[in-house]
Amino acid sequence: MRYDDEKDPGTAALAAVAGLARSVEALTRDVAAMKTGMRQTASKTSVSRLNDTVASLGNTVAAFEDLLTRISINRADTGRRRSASESPERVRSWLGMHVRDTATVELVLSELLPWMECIYLRYATARETLPPCWLWHPEIVEELLWLMDAWTAAYEGDEASNKLVGDWHDRQRPGVTRRIGEYAPACDVLAHRDDAGQRAVTVPLAADADPFVTWWATARDTNGPAPTPEQIKAGRRGDRGLAAVPNTAGGQR
Numbered sequence: 515m516r517y518d519d520e521k522d523p524g525t526a527a528l529a530a531v532a533g534l535a536r537s538v539e540a541l542t543r544d545v546a547a548m549k550t551g552m553r554q555t556a557s558k559t560s561v562s563r564l565n566d567t568v569a570s571l572g573n574t575v576a577a578f579e580d581l582l583t584r585i586s587i588n589r590a591d592t593g594r595r596r597s598a599s600e601s602p603e604r605v606r607s608w609l610g611m612h613v614r615d616t617a618t619v620e621l622v623l624s625e626l627l628p629w630m631e632c633i634y635l636r637y638a639t640a641r642e643t644l645p646p647c648w649l650w651h652p653e654i655v656e657e658l659l660w661l662m663d664a665w666t667a668a669y670e671g672d673e674a675s676n677k678l679v680g681d682w683h684d685r686q687r688p689g690v691t692r693r694i695g696e697y698a699p700a701c702d703v704l705a706h707r708d709d710a711g712q713r714a715v716t717v718p719l720a721a722d723a724d725p726f727v728t729w730w731a732t733a734r735d736t737n738g739p740a741p742t743p744e745q746i747k748a749g750r751r752g753d754r755g756l757a758a759v760p761n762t763a764g765g766q767r
Contacts, residue, residue, distance in 0.1 A: 605660070606622065606659055606663060607656065607659070607660075608622065608655045608659050609652055626655070626659060626662055629662045630662075633665060634662075634687075639688070640691050642695075643695035645698045645702065647698070647701055647702055647703045647705065647706055648694075650703075651697060651698055651701070653697050654694050654698065658690070664686050668681070718748070719745060722742075725739040726738065
């Protein structure tokens with residue numbers, strides 16, 4: 515059997531068996547033709563012996579066909595199992611973590627805290643931009659978790675490489691460090707005392723979405739519905755920096 519380096523052994527064996535089956539089928543046709551020609555001159559014993567040979571070859575072909583079928587089925591099953599086992603691992607997310615999944619939260623922090631001490635905070639820019647209240651900022655934890663997993667993939671993953679390491683140093687770490695500095699540039703622990711236990715985020719106008727559904731679905735070429743007095747008041751008051759209308763003199767934007 516000729517082995518092709520571009521094929522795995524299972525594929526090469528399957529091709530070899532298929533070729534052998536084709537050769538046996540061709541030989542069977544040749545023998546059948548010979549049998550037809552010999553009937554005029556050969557003895558009954560010779561014809562009977564030839565019948566046995568043809569039958570044996572037919573059984574051989576059938577056996578090879580069965581083998582090919584089983585090989586194909588086994589390869590398909592193996593492929594499905596391999597696809598399932600090699601399906602990409604889900605990227606971990608602090609913000610997307612299931613509610614009340616205490617075990618996963620604990621696991622993530624048990625990995626993240628020592629990694630930050632050993633790796634991330636070794637960089638001066640990381641120490642300068644990380645606020646002391648970073649654990650109160652889910653967006654910062656999200657960034658750090660992603661950066662840690664990217665570091666692990668670059669240095670210790672199945673496809674670890676100098677290229678991935680270089681990308682981590684050149685692009686990923688500086689990007690995370692810069693964004694963390696933008697998220698909470700002057701925040702500290704005391705800033706989180708007064709709003710403890712309150713709702714963290716409220717989407718503006720979430721309860722008033724119906725008119726916008728109608729507008730965008732049927733009349734998006736217009737400027738949209740007029741804001742109600744309640745919406746204007748809520749916009750002026752704002753909620754955790756999410757106000758869309760600033761509170762200016764005379765009610766003007």
